[in-house]
Amino acid sequence: xxxxxxxxxxxxxxxxxxxxxxxxxxxxxxxxxxxxxxxxxxxxxxxxxxxxxxxxxxxxxxxxxxxxxxxxxxxxxxxxxxxxxxxxxxxxxxxxxxxxxxxxxxxxxxxxx
Amino acid sequence: xxxxxxxxxxxxxxxxxxxxxxxxxxxxxxxxxxxxxxxxxxxxxxxxxxxxxxxxxxxxxxxxxxxxxxxxxxxxxxxxxxxxxxxxxxxxxxxxxxxxxxxxxxxxxxxxxxx
Numbered sequence: 642x643x644x645x646x647x648x649x650x651x652x653x654x655x656x657x658x659x660x661x662x663x664x665x666x667x668x669x670x671x672x673x674x675x676x677x678x679x680x681x682x683x684x685x686x687x688x689x690x691x692x693x694x695x696x697x698x699x700x701x702x703x704x705x706x707x708x709x710x711x712x713x714x715x716x717x718x719x720x721x722x723x724x725x726x727x728x729x730x731x732x733x734x735x736x737x738x739x740x741x742x743x744x745x746x747x748x749x750x751x752x753x754x
Numbered sequence: 755x756x757x758x759x760x761x762x763x764x765x766x767x768x769x770x771x772x773x774x775x776x777x778x779x780x781x782x783x784x785x786x787x788x789x790x791x792x793x794x795x796x797x798x799x800x801x802x803x804x805x806x807x808x809x810x811x812x813x814x815x816x817x818x819x820x821x822x823x824x825x826x827x828x829x830x831x832x833x834x835x836x837x838x839x840x841x842x843x844x845x846x847x848x849x850x851x852x853x854x855x856x857x858x859x860x861x862x863x864x865x866x867x868x869x
Contacts, residue, residue: 684857696854
């Protein structure tokens with residue numbers, strides 16, 4: 642049973658560019674959340690998708706957007722990249738109506754130069 | 755909005771020492787509480803969780819945590835640490851008034867266990 646998978650593993654972008662990160666949830670999970678983990682800090686919630694809709698959103702600007710597909714996989718898009726967007730981006734999945742326990746993927750390390 | 759505080763940013767212990775990591779949250783309603791661990795080079799893994807019932811919960815690898823509602827605390831303990839417990843530990847809270855199950859994390863505690 643595959644856990645949460647994310648791609649790519651690492652990514653280097655230039656300020657002002659756009660980036661798309663991808664996530665496949667754990668089998669049987671239909672809810673996907675995205676978190677940003679800056680160096681030396683705890684993860685911060687970006688948003689959560691369920692039934693292809695954004696259900697919850699954290700305190701992130703509109704440059705951060707997402708999408709969920711019918712197979713429950715998800716994308717995180719960040720436009721107009723800033724140096725401060727450099728971080729580890731984590732995807733987590735959970736079953737709807739379940740135990741609220743979230744399973745995390747290995748993350749995508751984004752470096753903005 | 756809820757917030758989570760972890761008091762110790764760095765902890766260094768010798769093997770066999772006892773461990774207690776503090777976690778306090780600010781939210782007046784019902785919460786689910788979690789401790790996650792991030793071993794070097796690995797992804798976040800769930801150590802233990804509290805939803806309801808017995809406030810003393812046991813997790814994997816000999817860890818336990820106690821929920822004290824009156825103190826808004828959920829401290830993590832282990833009676834005897836091992837070198838393999840070297841990792842970063844995160845406390846997280848899910849407030850149950852939300853439509854989803856977003857987690858609010860503390861800043862983490864980096865634990866180093868000396869052999």
